[in-house]
Amino acid sequence: MADKGKRRGGKSGQKVRVDLRRNKQTRVRQQNMTHEFLDDEQSAEDVSREERVTNRGSLFRRRTVVGVTADGDQLLRNVDETGCRRGRVSSFIGLNIMVRCDSSGEEFECSVRGVLRSLARDARNVVVTGDRVLFRQEGDDFQGVIERVEPRHGVLSRGSQGREHVLVANIDQVLIVCSAADPEFRPQLVDRYLLTAERHEIRPIVCISKMDLVNPADLQAQLRVFAEVGYTVIPASIRTGEGIERLRQLLRNRQTAVSGQSGVGKSSLLNAVDQDLNLATSDVSDWTSKGTHTTRRARLVPLAFGGWVCDTPGIRQFELWDLGLEEVDGYFIEFRPFIAHCRFPNCTHTHESNCAIKQALEDGMISDQRYQSYLRLREEDTWQWKNPARGQGKQS
Numbered sequence: 001m002a003d004k005g006k007r008r009g010g011k012s013g014q015k016v017r018v019d020l021r022r023n024k025q026t027r028v029r030q031q032n033m034t035h036e037f038l039d040d041e042q043s044a045e046d047v048s049r050e051e052r053v054t055n056r057g058s059l060f061r062r063r064t065v066v067g068v069t070a071d072g073d074q075l076l077r078n079v080d081e082t083g084c085r086r087g088r089v090s091s092f093i094g095l096n097i098m099v100r101c102d103s104s105g106e107e108f109e110c111s112v113r114g115v116l117r118s119l120a121r122d123a124r125n126v127v128v129t130g131d132r133v134l135f136r137q138e139g140d141d142f143q144g145v146i147e148r149v150e151p152r153h154g155v156l157s158r159g160s161q162g163r164e165h166v167l168v169a170n171i172d173q174v175l176i177v178c179s180a181a182d183p184e185f186r187p188q189l190v191d192r193y194l195l196t197a198e199r200h201e202i203r204p205i206v207c208i209s210k211m212d213l214v215n216p217a218d219l220q221a222q223l224r225v226f227a228e229v230g231y232t233v234i235p236a237s238i239r240t241g242e243g244i245e246r247l248r249q250l251l252r253n254r255q256t257a258v259s260g261q262s263g264v265g266k267s268s269l270l271n272a273v274d275q276d277l278n279l280a281t282s283d284v285s286d287w288t289s290k291g292t293h294t295t296r297r298a299r300l301v302p303l304a305f306g307g308w309v310c311d312t313p314g315i316r317q318f319e320l321w322d323l324g325l326e327e328v329d330g331y332f333i334e335f336r337p338f339i340a341h342c343r344f345p346n347c348t349h350t351h352e353s354n355c356a357i358k359q360a361l362e363d364g365m366i367s368d369q370r371y372q373s374y375l376r377l378r379e380e381d382t383w384q385w386k387n388p389a390r391g392q393g394k395q396s
């Protein structure tokens, strides 16, 4: 949206997205920066604060504020809590939302209070799996109404047809599952997840499933690339048991989203990690022939040994959301030390001379695998309708 500086969409009480001005001088994060009001495409429930340091040390800080002024805020926040219960959204069944009560562990089938929906610009993300909510029981059965959605932290989201699709909220880490084979290993898909995790400050863990199907030596070089950048990489197999105990340790007492392509074995891995889970999985012959997802909806479940996992449906493509083309390089974390040494401050590391990234590539400081990923990302993504709030123009 071109008209920066102007608050839009705005009756008092509605939320606005504030984008705090870039600071070119320093890499240090600062608190009180100048406000600029921008158009807001996010949903009313999203009150997450986001802050990021881009590659050249410039700072983008942005927050979505619900109800900066009176009315809307009161509608959303001032709920009469008497008789309400606290819980967490575990899954969606049709239009109904399953909420697990914090105190009793019972599941309630809930709807959403009308005002929450009507104030939301993006109906799709009003309530998402993993949300912490305040809800009121209605009637004698396990039914209720969600009165309030608490502010989120740790969101895993992706783009989908030009809009944000929040996969799961309130997570600490994402287990990125990519199979060694069947379906074939896709390091560039892993990179997309890694970028998103960096962007949202969620810890990524890379799990390479179905290791029993390959000769480990064949993948060694590719896996080493991720490890050398500093990521935790776990080769695993439910057939041999490789990696399962390590996964158990990493998942214990954490909030973990499990994501990856369909058929890579996400649900199977979780069942191996905690045998009480009994998540649906499909036979090899089944999933390859039908080409559909076995896990149809995200499901948040507690682990017997502590912590929660959210098993999500497989994805085909992982489109990045809310990440500008000009900052992608900075989220390839091993590029960071070099970026500032490029001759041109807006170097794209493609055709420019005196490019420190290309030099680092030549010197073996950056791997070709990751550099190719970077190039692909630049080419493939539909950047023009990303980041509508940042003046790149939104087309629908």
Ligand SMILES: Nc1nc2c(ncn2[C@@H]2O[C@H](COP(=O)(O)OP(=O)(O)OP(=O)(O)O)[C@@H](O)[C@H]2O)c(=O)[nH]1
Binding pocket: 209, 210, 211, 212, 213, 236, 237, 238, 239, 261, 262, 263, 264, 265, 266, 267, 268, 269, 280, 281, 282, 283, 284, 285, 287, 292, 293, 294, 295, 296, 312, 313, 314, 315
């Ligand atoms: N050989 C081998 N096969 C595995 C392994 N893990 C899972 N599989 C098989 O892979 C197929 C798919 O497993 P799922 O756990 O359903 O895969 P998913 O990632 O949950 O798939 P969606 O729910 O569709 O996203 C099943 O036939 C599993 O038996 C493994 O370690 N080795």
Ligand SMILES: [Mg+2]
Binding pocket: 266, 267, 268, 280, 281, 294, 295, 311, 312, 313, 314
């Ligand atoms: Mg599954």
Ligand SMILES: [Zn+2]
Binding pocket: 342, 343, 347, 348, 349, 350, 352, 354, 355, 356, 357, 358
């Ligand atoms: Zn460069």
